[in-house]
Amino acid sequence: MTRPISQQRILNIDLTQRKTWVEPVPLDDLEGLLGGRGVAAKLLYERTAAGLDPLGPENIMIFGTGTLTGTNAPSSGRSSVTCKSPATGLYLKVSVGGHVGAMLRYAGWDYVVIQGAASSPVYLWVNNDQIEIRDARHLWGRGTRETDDLIKEELGDEAIHTAIIGPAGENQVLFSCIMFSRYNSASRGGVGAVMGSKNLKAIAVRGTGGLVAAKGQSYYRLAAEMRRTLAADAGSESLYNWGTAGSIPGLNEMGMLAAYNFSQVTIDNAERLSGQYLLDEGYLIGRESCFGCSTACHRYVRSQSHEWGHVRDSGPELETVLSLGAECGITDTEALLVANRLCNDLGMDTISAGHVISWAMETYERAIVSREETDGLDLRFGNVDALHSLLGRLAYRDGAFADLLSRGTRQASLEVGRDSWKWAIQAKGLEQSAVDTRAAKSYALAFAVNPRGPDHLMTETFAEFGFTQESLDVIREITGDEKYANPRLTEKRAEIVRWHEDVYAASEALGFCVFTSTAAFAVNPKNMAQLFSLGLGVPFDERQLMLAGRRAVTIERCFNVREGARRQDDLLPWRMMNEKVPAGANAGMITDKEMLDQLLDQYYALHGWDIDTAIPLLSTLEQLGLAEVCGDAALDS
Amino acid sequence: MAQVHLRLFGLGKGAASKAHLTQAIEPGTTVSTLWEGLRRDSGPGDKLATIDREGLLVLVNGRPIRFLAGWETQVADNDSISFMPKAFGG
Numbered sequence: 001m002t003r004p005i006s007q008q009r010i011l012n013i014d015l016t017q018r019k020t021w022v023e024p025v026p027l028d029d030l031e032g033l034l035g036g037r038g039v040a041a042k043l044l045y046e047r048t049a050a051g052l053d054p055l056g057p058e059n060i061m062i063f064g065t066g067t068l069t070g071t072n073a074p075s076s077g078r079s080s081v082t083c084k085s086p087a088t089g090l091y092l093k094v095s096v097g098g099h100v101g102a103m104l105r106y107a108g109w110d111y112v113v114i115q116g117a118a119s120s121p122v123y124l125w126v127n128n129d130q131i132e133i134r135d136a137r138h139l140w141g142r143g144t145r146e147t148d149d150l151i152k153e154e155l156g157d158e159a160i161h162t163a164i165i166g167p168a169g170e171n172q173v174l175f176s177c178i179m180f181s182r183y184n185s186a187s188r189g190g191v192g193a194v195m196g197s198k199n200l201k202a203i204a205v206r207g208t209g210g211l212v213a214a215k216g217q218s219y220y221r222l223a224a225e226m227r228r229t230l231a232a233d234a235g236s237e238s239l240y241n242w243g244t245a246g247s248i249p250g251l252n253e254m255g256m257l258a259a260y261n262f263s264q265v266t267i268d269n270a271e272r273l274s275g276q277y278l279l280d281e282g283y284l285i286g287r288e289s290c291f292g293c294s295t296a297c298h299r300y301v302r303s304q305s306h307e308w309g310h311v312r313d314s315g316p317e318l319e320t321v322l323s324l325g326a327e328c329g330i331t332d333t334e335a336l337l338v339a340n341r342l343c344n345d346l347g348m349d350t351i352s353a354g355h356v357i358s359w360a361m362e363t364y365e366r367a368i369v370s371r372e373e374t375d376g377l378d379l380r381f382g383n384v385d386a387l388h389s390l391l392g393r394l395a396y397r398d399g400a401f402a403d404l405l406s407r408g409t410r411q412a413s414l415e416v417g418r419d420s421w422k423w424a425i426q427a428k429g430l431e432q433s434a435v436d437t438r439a440a441k442s443y444a445l446a447f448a449v450n451p452r453g454p455d456h457l458m459t460e461t462f463a464e465f466g467f468t469q470e471s472l473d474v475i476r477e478i479t480g481d482e483k484y485a486n487p488r489l490t491e492k493r494a495e496i497v498r499w500h501e502d503v504y505a506a507s508e509a510l511g512f513c514v515f516t517s518t519a520a521f522a523v524n525p526k527n528m529a530q531l532f533s534l535g536l537g538v539p540f541d542e543r544q545l546m547l548a549g550r551r552a553v554t555i556e557r558c559f560n561v562r563e564g565a566r567r568q569d570d571l572l573p574w575r576m577m578n579e580k581v582p583a584g585a586n587a588g589m590i591t592d593k594e595m596l597d598q599l600l601d602q603y604y605a606l607h608g609w610d611i612d613t614a615i616p617l618l619s620t621l622e623q624l625g626l627a628e629v630c631g632d633a634a635l636d637s
Numbered sequence: 638m639a640q641v642h643l644r645l646f647g648l649g650k651g652a653a654s655k656a657h658l659t660q661a662i663e664p665g666t667t668v669s670t671l672w673e674g675l676r677r678d679s680g681p682g683d684k685l686a687t688i689d690r691e692g693l694l695v696l697v698n699g700r701p702i703r704f705l706a707g708w709e710t711q712v713a714d715n716d717s718i719s720f721m722p723k724a725f726g727g
Contacts, residue, residue, distance in 0.1 A: 234692055247727055254700075275724075435727070585699030
């Protein structure tokens with residue numbers, strides 16, 4: 001069955017009651033929030049209460065699709081999962097590629113909202129309009145790859161797409177992930193643990209319907225034009241050639257490569273971590289695309305020496321080779337292919353898994369934990385055997401030390417004590433992604449105010465480096481002068497961050513991969529607004545699109561305010577604020593607390609939030625039309 | 638005589654074979670001079686022979702040349718100059 005893009009539906013599933021029901025998404029919500037990330041933010045705010053246990057049945061999970069997902073809009077196959085994070089106790093949105101989002105829309109669903117918890121393991125089978133809650137006891141304990149195979153075999157359909165947790169999610173490891181379409185990880189914040197707490201092993205989807213744009217010919221012409229522009233973009237070319245790990249040589253040469261738990265900024269043999277090395281040395285044997293994407297940045301690789309085991313699987317991303325590799329003092333390509341596969345199969349976020357291990361390695365090298373306390377592991381930096389062994393133990397919380405680490409770096413450092421929190425690279429309870437925020441001030445601000453913790457996956461401000469004419473144009477548009485395309489400057493950072501927040505949130509609400517709009521710039525506010533207008537058949541312009549993105553960001557902020565988060569929570573990891581860049585071109589640089597405070601003052605003022613508390617003012621919510629949604633969290637003065 | 642260290646990444650097999658090389662320089666040598674020299678010495682199929690300057694990330698001692706004097710940045714004894722195609726995403 002084909003349906004209009006604008007007619008969206010929510011599939012609600014109560015796992016406790018084992019019942020389902022359907023609701024429409026009001027058109028007003030689509031126009032005000034675009035869909036995807038924005039609508040999910042509103043749903044989470046409205047359907048949960050402050051203080052709930054993230055791993056209790058009262059937490060909900062919103063599997064959301066982008067409003068343009070499933071159409072021929074370029075690289076628009078993203079979907080999201082939104083819930084309260086067990087790692088931070090705060091707002092959590094994770095964005096993910098693959099094909100599940102498009103398949104859900106073809107099945108007739110735009111959002112799947114899970115509430116309650118099953119009494120025993122189940123999986124959800126969404127077969128167009130037929131919804132089944134099926135027994136998954138035979139799948140519990142199995143890795144994500146095997147589970148994907150078994151579900152397809154059981155349902156007799158290879159075209160099914162799945163979202164699956166591994167043993168880490170089942171065991172409620174606080175950095176467990178959900179694997180989508182086998183190779184795509186919805187990571188961060190312990191989203192897999194939330195699914196595990198509901199005894200929900202997987203969602204399997206098959207859809208055979210379609211979507212139709214209100215102004216079909218114009219929509220498809222514009223989408224095709226955007227696709228051509230994107231294909232010609234240098235960013236797309238590099239992502240196709242080398243994947244995200246193509247940035248490794250540049251980061252290492254610039255002294256911005258996170259290594260040895262962020263205590264160093266370069267590493268010997270860095271090239272072995274790079275996408276160029278995977279290609280040149282024959283590890284790369286294929287590329288994987290998400291739905292509707294011609295860039296194909298995902299890698300498909302095979303091991304060669306098999307020194308650490310045979311791998312023929314998806315390849316590591318930039319953040320993976322940094323977190324599991326350089327941060328742990330490891331540059332052995334084969335070892336990292338195995339570590340990446342372990343994380344994906346066991347269902348763990350590679351960024352947090354890498355950083356909790358690199359924290360443990362530094363703690364061990366400082367002789368704060370002994371070999372006896374690590375359950376016999378020799379956790380010196382560079383020990384590949386220890387890395388692989390610990391990854392396996394983490395997923396099962398096997399042993400006291402792995403159990404401690406499974407609760408994340410914040411909790412582990414608090415329990416170990418003795419200043420170990422100073423090298424716990426986390427804020428809000430989330431491990432920082434491997435970006436050196438000391439020498440990139442927009443990144444520093446964006447990481448500090450990120451509602452889920454310090455990473456680049458809610459807002460990324462790549463344009464501040466000014467590496468391309470397009471990025472210089474963006475900075476000029478935001479600030480009036482391209483001279484502000486300089487990551488060392490503190491001026492205009494609030495403006496740069498807020499613009500990227502708006503664009504990032506809008507991109508995700510529509511289902512676009514943010515690489516297309518904040519790394520390459522072929523997808524931009526103007527053509528996104530045009531596509532939305534043509535798709536839904538409503539007048540819509542660039543200004544409305546940016547406001548819609550801002551509404552999502554504001555609701556997310558209000559969620560955290562309702563949970564008690566305030567200005568003092570908008571921080572960076574201690575090391576990033578107190579230890580200067582030790583070497584290289586940025587030696588001596590720091591974004592210390594005083595500098596961060598200046599950036600925060602500017603940012604809150606720009607948003608119309610109270611500077612002392614970071615709570616949005618009621619007048620700001622009224623201007624955004626959000627007073628009815630989250631006005632209870634606002635400051636009325 | 639003064640010399641600089643050239644570091645090349647992702648510029649083709651020929652370039653890869655001389656990924657790290659040391660080169661003597663005259664006073665006043667610029668990044669542009671060094672790049673044109675590399676292109677003259679490139680072999681068939683080398684990406685460095687075909688890539689345009691806009692597609693390159695060039696660093697002097699780790700600092701992008703757009704924050705220095707661009708292609709006319711003068712290099713000094715023992716400087717490290719890195720050339721690589723721009724890469725994106727993370």
